[in-house]
Amino acid sequence: MAPFDVSSLLARRAAQSDEGAIVRMSQRARELRAKGQDIASLTIGEPDFDTPAFIQTAATEAMRKGLTHYSPVAGIPELRQALARKLKDENGVDYAANEIVIANGAKQAIANAVLALIEPGDEVILLSPYWVSYEITVRLAGGVPVILKAGVEENFKAPPARIAAALTDKTKLLMLNSPSNPTGAVWSRAELDALAEVVKGHPRLMVLSDEIYEYILFDGKMTSFASLPGMRERTVTVNGFSKSFAMTGWRLGYSAGPAPLAVAMARLQSGLTAGANSFVQHAALSALSAPRDDVEKMRQRYETRRDMVVKALSAIPGLKLAPIPATFYAFPNVGAFLGRKVGNHVMDSVDVLCDWLLDEHGVATVPGSAFGDPNCIRLSFATGEVELEKALARFSEGLGRLTA
Known part of the structure; x- marks a missing residue:
């Protein structure tokens, strides 16, 4: 009798529930950090701020009641x-x-x-x-x-x-x-x-x-x-x-x-x-x-970061950037860099480009193919300004090598 194989019993729908590239790039960044590498990550769309204290207090009081x-x-x-x-x-x-x-x-x-x-x-x-x-x-x-x-x-x-x-x-x-x-x-x-x-x-x-x-x-x-x-x-x-x-x-x-x-x-x-x-x-x-003071403070910080992102990305020759009136994401079009070669690396897809940027330049991003656009890369600027500045410099440096 063959060994029991539960994988043969899995429903097809389980294979449809994979967020793929976002999870993969975030995991790769974590693994490289665990090995001691300095990685600047722009992958996860999660605020880097803690929940406002008054909301935490309200939860604690509710539990005590x-x-x-x-x-x-x-x-x-x-x-x-x-x-x-x-x-x-x-x-x-x-x-x-x-x-x-x-x-x-x-x-x-x-x-x-x-x-x-x-x-x-x-x-x-x-x-x-x-x-x-x-x-x-x-x-x-x-x-x-x-x-x-x-x-x-x-x-x-x-x-x-x-x-x-x-x-x-x-x-x-x-x-x-x-x-x-x-x-x-x-x-x-x-x-x-x-x-x-x-x-x-x-x-x-x-x-x-x-x-x-x-x-x-x-x-x-x-x-x-x-x-x-x-x-x-x-x-x-x-x-x-x-x-x-x-x-x-x-x-x-x-x-x-x-x-x-x-x-x-x-x-x-x-x-x-x-x-x-x-x-x-x-x-x-x-x-x-409550008044939205904390929400507004976070929004202002995101706006500062948005301006940092727009300034840095707008200076990259060949990159196309649409206006970013909201959220903490940028979605630059990097189609001009696809197909280019650095050493033995050929950027034949945006996924390959994102892997190369992570491996060679220490910046983690998410390929736009995950969102239906294989010519773009998503950058999350829900991260501190110091980390963001470092990540943008590495991103710019990497694309700069592809235009040299």
């Missing part, structure tokens, strides 16, 4: 009500508390929405470049990703006419991320109005609007898609506390959408993970209720 038991599946009423007020006051969208579902991170809120809406064979529009988890989640639900590309010359925003041309009778969902990971792009009100007209013209199209970076904004104004005329019933808005409040490890996100969809999403969450962490929800309530 015994708020450590199961929470309602859709979240504690106080937080859902506070989020309804926030969405009305700040985003211009009127939701009832029962239309809001608290999840274990924005990623789960996205999964809840996709699983609640998508049947096998349904088409989902992904605007490339896109966050890697979108495609993973769509495939896990049995959906068919329809990828629409927009390059650096278009500021990574597909024109509405291109989106309209991709719609079919199988299209059910469009995933919108503004402000965007990985590009930092923000859709203007005029651009969103034009997109809304496309949505109105399709009989069954919903929009998932991922707004997790709404407070990390440097230029212009961020508009919630659901606030546009006729879009509230067509939209599920996803947001969370990880990025703006530096609460990545707390794992708390939320969705807001039409009541029937909210009920379906809560039902799915009940069967998968149940409610989010009780005392974390009380800490989030404190975060919402």
